[in-house]
Amino acid sequence: MRKRRKFAPEFKAKVALEALAGEHTLAELAAKHDVHPNVIQQWRRHAKESMPDLFSGKATAHQTSREAEIKDLRAKIGELTIEKDFLAKAFGR
Numbered sequence: 001m002r003k004r005r006k007f008a009p010e011f012k013a014k015v016a017l018e019a020l021a022g023e024h025t026l027a028e029l030a031a032k033h034d035v036h037p038n039v040i041q042q043w044r045r046h047a048k049e050s051m052p053d054l055f056s057g058k059a060t061a062h063q064t065s066r067e068a069e070i071k072d073l074r075a076k077i078g079e080l081t082i083e084k085d086f087l088a089k090a091f092g093r
Contacts, residue, residue: 007035011033012043013047015029015033015035015040015043016040016043016044016046016047017047019040019041019043019044020044020047020048026040026041
């Protein structure tokens with residue numbers, strides 16, 4: 001059985017933009033990039049749906065909330081590491 005291929009976001013964006021341009025059919029794009037036409041159609045649909053978010057500023061709001069979440073998680077990791085080290089010393093391990 002063949003493993004599922006993973007594509008880079010840059011590649012997906014490039015193919016989706018070509019599909020949105022409409023210069024080539026899905027079959028031509030599929031042959032050109034060695035990707036199934038249904039996959040290209042999904043990428044194109046996803047690009048169309050997320051396009052309004054790009055211009056409305058929701059994408060930047062999502063990015064800032066994600067950065068805040070990462071900051072909180074890193075702080076929690078630091079706390080747990082200190083606690084683990086303290087307990088290891090307390091129990092002589």
